[in-house]
Amino acid sequence: MKRALQDITKEIDIECSTNIEIENLATLKNSIKSSLSFFHDKKYLADLKTTKAAAVILEEQYANELPSGVIALVTPNPYKKMAEATELFAYKPTTKTFEPKVDATTQLCDSVRCGKDATIGANSVVMSNVFIGENVSIGENCIIYPNVTIYHNTKIGNNCIIHSGTVIGSDGFGFVSRDNSNIKFYQIGNVIIENFVEIGANTTIDRATLGSTIIKSHAKLDNLIQVGHNCEIGEYSIIVSQVGLSGSTKLGMGVVMGGQSATAGHLKIGDKAMIAARGGVTKTLDGGKIYGGFPAVDIRLWRKTQAALMRLVKKK
Amino acid sequence: MKRALQDITKEIDIECSTNIEIENLATLKNSIKSSLSFFHDKKYLADLKTTKAAAVILEEQYANELPSGVIALVTPNPYKKMAEATELFAYKPTTKTFEPKVDATTQLCDSVRCGKDATIGANSVVMSNVFIGENVSIGENCIIYPNVTIYHNTKIGNNCIIHSGTVIGSDGFGFVSRDNSNIKFYQIGNVIIENFVEIGANTTIDRATLGSTIIKSHAKLDNLIQVGHNCEIGEYSIIVSQVGLSGSTKLGMGVVMGGQSATAGHLKIGDKAMIAARGGVTKTLDGGKIYGGFPAVDIRLWRKTQAALMRLVKKK
């Protein structure tokens, strides 16, 4: 989807004297030559100075931090203006359905409905009442159980199993609260699921705001799990039921998260870290260790606190 | 649905010498002239004294508290008897499907199924395998993603977005445990969703027992949330994923509930209160403050308790 920059800036009410073609919206870091990006938080200052974006929405005081040639789009509210811009690139849902591109060995129930340009690989089985959105691809040897929903632009690799009721690619939770209103930051990224991934029943995996939410190969997810927008789950990770991962958190390889555990957003959890059941992770954690409690700490420390608490009561 | 009072009292085995027509079942407070109501908890005594109901099921000792002209239906078990009465007014599910009333601009996938008298407004898009129950109305400019279920009598306003797998209007959890049995209190209320509401994937919003569960305009709900029967969520409120709201709790305007937080039932949370992730609310809370922990307290106090607990361990 291409749009003239001045058409965009007119819609979001920012002055702009140059006109070029914008092909996508992206973070500063992931921008390419035809991207429109935005800067709203000082922790991304290094990304601002090196971005490849064509144009960046930002506050006036930061305009001179931009690499030469990048167009500054100045506003006091860059986050809100970027949210407004996302609407112009948002997917327009439709009820039109199409025949997917399949192999002779692909099995599809008659009740499956597909958007435009869906493809499903050899030996895959797509059961009753599954919805497969526009431009979705599903690889070979997959099993999609009944009543699964896969939103537009999702990419699923080979040998994956998705259980019933699971929703892949629904909108991440992105709202800009300003002056008693919640402006939607349209979620224009997607979900990528690699190979040999199994996902349980009634789990939800949100599409990325910009970019991709990624479930890497051999990861196994249980039931009723929430995976926020832009999360990454590393290879061979094991996520037990009712876990909640907040937006943009990245799990390394072989991470184990126990039942009902959770993480705050924008964290990193190192390779082979284990979070005990109910653990609530509030900061970035090293790999190779076991954590528990809320806020999550070394599990031995958490156990000591629980024992100390009991002693406190029993003394009396 | 109208029924003669003596037909009802005969079914639930209570004596009644007067006969009138009963049009609905309601709480004491919400009763109108043709309502049948019940009194089972002293905290509603003020409501009993001022009710407009035609008849009230109650224990003998409270009969003289009724306003004059209201019929007393005396029993030692008013809650159980009311539960039995709800069955007589319960919705009878059917597999018959009907064409909904739509605008020329409404989009409906061929796989959508509707109950009797469903209406869907202009420019709304209803995607694959959605079920829309009897007497449901959906306003204009709404998007209902695939595999959503909307039970009978639900009312949805304009400009709402409902993501896949979400269930609106399922039965609230109402059972009367007596003598080793769980008697169902049939859920004969409904759900009302106002305008500009967005609801994530696989969230469940229970219908009211009597009356309505209400999600007010501009509220935004994430994925995998439980909203109990008769809850109210105020305008512009933000409810993050995996939150649980127990029955009859009312959230004010602009309340924010963090991920996996929860409330007990029958509470009030004031305008612009924020409950941190994992907070567990056990009592009514003032607006404008931030709370955390379980039981939820001022978040600064909760943080102090966590720090004190750590000091306790580290001293040793």
Place this chain on the structure above:
Amino acid sequence: MKRALQDITKEIDIECSTNIEIENLATLKNSIKSSLSFFHDKKYLADLKTTKAAAVILEEQYANELPSGVIALVTPNPYKKMAEATELFAYKPTTKTFEPKVDATTQLCDSVRCGKDATIGANSVVMSNVFIGENVSIGENCIIYPNVTIYHNTKIGNNCIIHSGTVIGSDGFGFVSRDNSNIKFYQIGNVIIENFVEIGANTTIDRATLGSTIIKSHAKLDNLIQVGHNCEIGEYSIIVSQVGLSGSTKLGMGVVMGGQSATAGHLKIGDKAMIAARGGVTKTLDGGKIYGGFPAVDIRLWRKTQAALMRLVKKK
């Protein structure tokens, strides 16, 4: 499904000099004469000594503990080898659909899809977009709301209500992590739901690994609950929303579990025990008492610890 033992042992690469017919895979305790079983944990030693299985996969050192006549299949990795054997008995999903066996009074929406040999009893109502798998039986007077998924071999009794989005019989979470890989332990058991059971919306009930996950008569389950593989929920139990039960935990009769409470796996909870909201059960609990906190203890003790924690802070 029958298979020659030597065909199985060839596939999983274990030596075996005897050939017999294997009809099912089972735990040591539940094995019958034609079962293949496995021994991987010393706590099942008593079961090993008394098993009725035809053959048992186990480490060499335990071979002489077997009852006479039982074939020892020796390997250093019995759990992994059994996992490989489960694949040979696994259900092969298909998109073929069949007419179910119904009574003249059964109501089925045209959008319902059924696997082979499904049966649905008199006066039952199966609403839109429900999927009923192969060899499922549903009794009389049941209501199955829209978008429910019932996997193969599930057995549902009479007078049950299943709300929308609920998934019954999806795979339990069984993976053997070895040498950087997650081998699937195929889930070849089923789910049994007895009579007068009501299950809320978007709940997930996993099929048993081997044997059955069982929900006994008159149990009531709310929304968004996770029931792990091989769990049992006793008669008249009440499970409130967002509860998580880990695999193989058994609840007695009349157990009450509050909202967001949870249990670890392989525990027993006695008759009429109550677990308060958010309680996290980590060990087997006696019946007839009230528990709270995490790890769950007598609720009075938990309340004391919370009060002590507050005093600790307020002293300063």
